[in-house]
Amino acid sequence: MINKDVVIIGGGAAGLAAAVACRDKGIEDILIIERESALGGILKQCIHDGFGLIKFQHSYTGPEYAQKYVDQVEKQEIAYLLDSMVIDITSQKVLTVVNKSGLKKYKAKSIILAMGCRERTRGAIGIPGTRPTGIYTAGVAQNLINIHNYMIGKEVVILGSGDIGLIMARRLMLEGATIKMVLELLPYGSGLPRNFNQCLSDFDIPLYLNHTVVDIKGNKRVEAITMAEVDHNGKVILSTCQEVPCDTLLLSVGLIPENELSKMAGIQLDSLTGGALVDEYGQSTVKGIFACGNVLQVHDIVDNVSLEAEHIACGVEKYLSSFLKPKNDIAIEIGEGLRYVLPQRIQYLDDTVFSFRVKKPGKKKQIVFKNDNRIIKEKSFIRVNPAEMIRIKLTSSELSDIKHLKVELN
Amino acid sequence: MxxxxxxxxxxxxxxxxxxxxxxxxxxxxxxxxxxxxxxxKNEIKNPLRTFVGSVKCRNGDYQLVSVKTNKPIPKKYIKQVAQKTHELVVEAPVEIGQVIISDVLGQHADLVATRKVRKKVL
Known part of the structure; x- marks a missing residue:
């Protein structure tokens, strides 16, 4: 068994930022474990720009953003394993790692979960029909086109208007495919508004809200899909069914935090986020195991992943020096209009960044933090959108002497 | 209006x-x-966009090197720049920021690499 102070599972945006931040805090004995053959995670295939505007006030592409952190890891000589998969972790923080050289066990004082998320597939949303080739999730298509140089189809229908789907619409179009349409089940788009503008509007790609795919046809290859309108309850209106010839169906229908390992360690998950239930330092219900990035909550902007990872590194450092002493234990109550709030509980009453998403788009809204009936903080928004995560910081003085905390949208 | x-x-x-x-x-x-x-102001007079795409790369640890224009260019040229990237092949190694096409289509922006590609170890 090899002893380590900090083991970070995943060498993507979250893991890299956490590693660099831990080293900046003086933690020497760090190991990043990455299952792919290069560091960088999903950023490697996100060749579009728009990364880093918050953190670096500059628009980078994904590979450039990742490289900034990889360079730091190399420069600071932070240890990492590639082509290595963690197959088990215990609540005692023992990790089993497998790679070409065999099985190894590590005992960590602290673990940072940074495994990211995966895509929902056709099976997850149960589209009826045959099972031909030509059905891809947007991220898989992105990997094939941007990393492996495989073109995936010629006539494409995209279901779901998540950001990766929109980015892929533009990419496929510029690589010579015809994008017939983007269908979205909800009455509003799921991606960032800027992506509807620069990926769809710029190329006259039609977007149909309140529409879905109800059938897939084709034996060897996709030959057509059937699209249909849905009513305000999301129920298919059969009279609107219409066949659309195409050879490819791309799915951009949501992301799921990848928490199989977290479950093995006995960590309690939040059914609203799909990630670990954490305190304000990202510490899970198993002491010493922290989570950040998309494994904790699905982010829309990588800058926030980096910021979250840097913040939890503070917690890891405090934990290792036994300074992480709970002062209280307050479960955050989720009020009207919000889908989730993170952290789910606060224990130290230090400065805390709360992040959350609204349930549906709205105009002229206020986010209110309340201790019973006393308003602790209020913030107004011209617009709110479920696609855009909201982050609000409460200072330790604002949080001092609270007994209860409720967040709501008014 | x-x-x-x-x-x-x-x-x-x-x-x-x-x-x-x-x-x-x-x-x-x-x-x-x-x-x-x-x-x-640009959007009304002359909409500008940053082009992003990829170019084939020979003898690298990646088959493609991702690229972008280092400045936004008029939107109407985006498709033509994409066409240019399809015709090109570069040789590894490639560094981030390396100019792949200078002054692409005469639009005062360079097409630059956004991925580090190492020479493939055989």
């Missing part, structure tokens, strides 16, 4: 309303920053 734009400069995605006619922009409202106002 009056039109609402969605700014693409940053993830805030500001909805910016502009009142303008063929000669001049009369009023811009809703931009949270100066860059947003600048974006709208």
């Amino acid at each position: 009056k039109k609402e734009f969605i700014c693409i400069v940053c993830p805030n995605s500001c909805r910016i309303t502009a009142e303008y006619n063929e000669q001049q922009i009369k009023h811009i409202e809703g931009a949270q920053c100066k860059k947003g106002e600048e974006f709208i």
